[in-house]
Amino acid sequence: MNIEFRGVLKSYGPVRALDRVSLLIEPGQIVSLLGPNGAGKTTLIRCIAGIAAPDKGSLYLDEQEFRRDRLDLRRRMHLLPDFPFHFWEQSVVRNIAIVLRLFEADGNGAEERVLELLRDFDLLPLALRPVNSLSRGQAYKAALVAMLAADREVWLLDEPFASGMDPHGIDAFKRHARAAASRGRTILYSTQLLDVAERFSDRVCVIHKGEIRAFDTLERLRQQASDKDNVLEEMFRLLRDSGR
Amino acid sequence: MRLHSPQFEKAVHRGVRRMIRVSPELKRECRAARTLRRHYSITPLAAALIALAPGYLVWTMQDETSHPETALAFISLWGFALMIFRAQAVLSCLFASSDLRTLILLPISESTVFRWEFQRFLRGSLVHLLHFAAGFSVLAWLLDFSALKWTVVPLLALLTWAVMISMATLCAARLPWLPYRLLVNGFVVLIFAFIVGRTYIGPVLLEVVDRHASSLNLLLPTGWPVSLFELLLPNSHWAYLVLLIPIAAVIMTFNGSLRRLAGGYRYQERAIPPASDLVPHTETPTPISQDRDPERPFRLGPTAIEEVIRSRQFLMPFPWQNAGWLENLLWRWLSDREKVLADFVFPNGLRISASWKTIFRNLGVALLLALVADLVSPAAKFWLLAIGLFITICHVLAVFLATGRAFQVTISSGIGIPMYAGLGIGLRELSVFLVKCSTVQLPFVFPFAILCSTMVVWQTGMPLQFGFWFGLKIGVLLLAGRFLTLTFGISGGTNDTARIRFRSAGLIISMAFFMLAFLGLCAASLFIPDQRIALPLLALTVAEAYATFRLYGWFYNGNRFDLMRLPQR
Numbered sequence: 001m002n003i004e005f006r007g008v009l010k011s012y013g014p015v016r017a018l019d020r021v022s023l024l025i026e027p028g029q030i031v032s033l034l035g036p037n038g039a040g041k042t043t044l045i046r047c048i049a050g051i052a053a054p055d056k057g058s059l060y061l062d063e064q065e066f067r068r069d070r071l072d073l074r075r076r077m078h079l080l081p082d083f084p085f086h087f088w089e090q091s092v093v094r095n096i097a098i099v100l101r102l103f104e105a106d107g108n109g110a111e112e113r114v115l116e117l118l119r120d121f122d123l124l125p126l127a128l129r130p131v132n133s134l135s136r137g138q139a140y141k142a143a144l145v146a147m148l149a150a151d152r153e154v155w156l157l158d159e160p161f162a163s164g165m166d167p168h169g170i171d172a173f174k175r176h177a178r179a180a181a182s183r184g185r186t187i188l189y190s191t192q193l194l195d196v197a198e199r200f201s202d203r204v205c206v207i208h209k210g211e212i213r214a215f216d217t218l219e220r221l222r223q224q225a226s227d228k229d230n231v232l233e234e235m236f237r238l239l240r241d242s243g244r
Numbered sequence: 245m246r247l248h249s250p251q252f253e254k255a256v257h258r259g260v261r262r263m264i265r266v267s268p269e270l271k272r273e274c275r276a277a278r279t280l281r282r283h284y285s286i287t288p289l290a291a292a293l294i295a296l297a298p299g300y301l302v303w304t305m306q307d308e309t310s311h312p313e314t315a316l317a318f319i320s321l322w323g324f325a326l327m328i329f330r331a332q333a334v335l336s337c338l339f340a341s342s343d344l345r346t347l348i349l350l351p352i353s354e355s356t357v358f359r360w361e362f363q364r365f366l367r368g369s370l371v372h373l374l375h376f377a378a379g380f381s382v383l384a385w386l387l388d389f390s391a392l393k394w395t396v397v398p399l400l401a402l403l404t405w406a407v408m409i410s411m412a413t414l415c416a417a418r419l420p421w422l423p424y425r426l427l428v429n430g431f432v433v434l435i436f437a438f439i440v441g442r443t444y445i446g447p448v449l450l451e452v453v454d455r456h457a458s459s460l461n462l463l464l465p466t467g468w469p470v471s472l473f474e475l476l477l478p479n480s481h482w483a484y485l486v487l488l489i490p491i492a493a494v495i496m497t498f499n500g501s502l503r504r505l506a507g508g509y510r511y512q513e514r515a516i517p518p519a520s521d522l523v524p525h526t527e528t529p530t531p532i533s534q535d536r537d538p539e540r541p542f543r544l545g546p547t548a549i550e551e552v553i554r555s556r557q558f559l560m561p562f563p564w565q566n567a568g569w570l571e572n573l574l575w576r577w578l579s580d581r582e583k584v585l586a587d588f589v590f591p592n593g594l595r596i597s598a599s600w601k602t603i604f605r606n607l608g609v610a611l612l613l614a615l616v617a618d619l620v621s622p623a624a625k626f627w628l629l630a631i632g633l634f635i636t637i638c639h640v641l642a643v644f645l646a647t648g649r650a651f652q653v654t655i656s657s658g659i660g661i662p663m664y665a666g667l668g669i670g671l672r673e674l675s676v677f678l679v680k681c682s683t684v685q686l687p688f689v690f691p692f693a694i695l696c697s698t699m700v701v702w703q704t705g706m707p708l709q710f711g712f713w714f715g716l717k718i719g720v721l722l723l724a725g726r727f728l729t730l731t732f733g734i735s736g737g738t739n740d741t742a743r744i745r746f747r748s749a750g751l752i753i754s755m756a757f758f759m760l761a762f763l764g765l766c767a768a769s770l771f772i773p774d775q776r777i778a779l780p781l782l783a784l785t786v787a788e789a790y791a792t793f794r795l796y797g798w799f800y801n802g803n804r805f806d807l808m809r810l811p812q813r
Contacts, residue, residue: 014276053803081656091522128521
């Protein structure tokens with residue numbers, strides 16, 4: 001699914017969270033959103049999910065203007081916020097089942113997919129426990145399993161690497177995300193971890209004060225940078241200096 | 245323990261100002277932030293207007309009846325409603341306050357947090373002192389009190405306020421399980437009904453309060469301090485002074501209630517027992533070993549869990565369709581997608597039939613008790629009926645207008661996001677499902693509404709035919725009200741009214757207009773005696789409520805606001 005921002009402006013009072021953002025994200029990529037705190041990363045994700053409404057400009061998904069009543073478009077993407085949506089008193093599998101049924105992804109084979117994912121994320125022994133009895137990382141993994149099992153075209157994740165997941169869970173997520181991207185899925189995530197973004201993204205989108213400062217592959221960014229080994233760190237340093 | 249250090253705050257302010265002075269960019273940001281800070285709240289104005297309402301109503305009652313006792317009974321009733329409202333508020337303040345999440349992380353003792361939150365509750369309750377002061381002052385003014393008598397008026401207001409607060413705290417401490425929120429909603433509906441049908445309900449209510457004024461003042465705890473006002477009237481009886489004993493007793497419970505509430509105030513992480521495995525519900529339940537230790541949580545082994553998953557048992561929705569006739573009817577009416585939504589909105593299943601059984605049973609008990617009480621005292625019959633009706637109507641509203649988890653909000657990055665918005669659920673499909681949930685209950689709603697209104701007209705001596713039409717129309721209006729509750733439910737998870745901006749001004753103005761039109765149409769369709777005019781107006785009311793909902797949906801679909809509830813500043 002093509003995601004295109006055309007001059008999107010979004011303000012919270014006097015703060016411009018997104019300042020005339022124009023951007024085209026093509027399918028089959030892992031895109032990391034980088035930027036200082038309050039740069040507009042989460043707002044960008046929320047705009048795609050239909051939660052935040054742009055003040056100006058439009059969002060196009062596969063060349064079709066996005067509106068909240070376009071359920072056909074909305075059901076092609078899945079949002080996973082930093083604190084996931086859960087029915088906390090229900091079991092892990094029941095939460096997964098509700099998500100699968102909502103996204104109409106509960107057809108044949110769903111059970112095997114869920115089983116495999118639960119094993120991958122070390123959640124199988126906890127599959128029937130209520131989510132409120134799990135740790136934060138485990139609860140996040142439960143939501144992640146639901147997202148992976150639903151397997152929408154666009155995955156929107158807000159700070160997945162600051163979610164309390166253990167290294168094994170992070171590794172499993174990266175593996176599944178890579179495989180999904182090769183199947184044509186778009187994975188868009190925000191992070192503050194530059195080394196993670198450097199290794200785990202096809203494209204990097206740097207936002208500062210609501211403006212897109214860079215949106216390119218790491219190779220291209222490296223070509224333009226003076227410090228080729230620490231391209232993202234240098235970029236952040238420049239952003240910080242320009243903000244002073 | 246102090247949570248604020250003025251010296252530290254002053255030092256920080258000075259440092260920040262110094263930095264802003266030397267940086268043009270910071271100056272610009274500071275100017276912008278000032279614009280953000282400059283906002284006007286209508287809350288103080290609304291609180292002041294509400295505080296004046298008892299005064300206005302006391303004046304109306306005294307003017308209509310010339311019985312000070314009736315006006316005093318109204319103050320007692322007002323105090324009683326405030327008591328329920330404050331009991332709910334004290335529980336919310338102590339146990340559901342938004343700042344508790346932060347306070348948990350600070351090295352502050354529970355007793356300090358308790359004191360702090362309770363003080364906040366008391367500060368919030370001070371405005372109700374104005375309510376009583378306004379009521380008593382208007383009555384004193386109408387009765388041409390001497391200067392000496394006027395000096396007692398503030399004392400009485402203070403005493404009534406103290407009794408109201410003590411009773412609210414007592415209720416919260418001793419009866420925390422009472423459905424205060426439901427009762428508060430019931431009072432709101434009563435006020436709504438009064439506003440809609442003031443011309444018709446007003447005289448009836450006035451007559452009822454007038455007739456039972458003395459028993460109201462003696463039966464309601466908030467009526468005891470109010471009754472002392474009678475000592476200031478000509479030909480008063482010293483026996484009212486006896487009421488000082490129960491008043492003192494109620495006020496003396498305050499410390500005990502506080503101790504009880506403080507004793508149960510534990511907000512640190514609790515060591516909860518390990519949770520058992522929740523096996524998905526099936527026709528053939530998973531056998532659980534009889535010799536299992538009941539103290540230890542029930543666990544399935546990995547192979548059994550795999551089997552549960554492989555069997556697709558976990559993908560089955562909660563089987564609520566066989567819980568009763570209404571559930572079965574609804575199940576057959578729902579589309580496949582709506583059945584999925586039912587699982588999302590009511591993950592523990594729907595319980596409609598059982599709730600309606602309880603409603604009719606409670607109404608029957610109230611009616612029976614009222615008939616028995618009629619043999620002893622007509623006043624007791626009246627109050628038993630009134631209480632029975634009030635409780636069952638609150639229950640009906642909760643069942644008929646239930647929204648389950650439909651609009652539940654999840655906090656993410658400091659803002660509340662409704663779950664439906666994040667899971668690709670559409671406003672229209674969700675609303676259609678909830679409207680179906682209400683519509684299927686109409687076969688019970690109409691008999692209930694007709695029965696209740698017939699009981700009311702029987703009690704007030706109006707023709708029974710009026711009760712039939714009234715009940716029928718109330719049933720239809722409840723369905724119309726469903727569209728409005730849906731609108732408010734959605735609105736509760738958005739920032740549509742967080743700030744009045746050009747984009748949202750149209751929404752707010754048009755919604756206010758439609759709400760006023762709805763109130764007007766409700767009043768007209770209910771109280772116009774000629775059914776040839778009233779029934780078309782009733783249809784218009786339903787259409788208007790639907791149009792209000794659709795209009796809101798238009799703004800919703802047009803991305804005129806965010807689906808986020810921003811934190812309160």
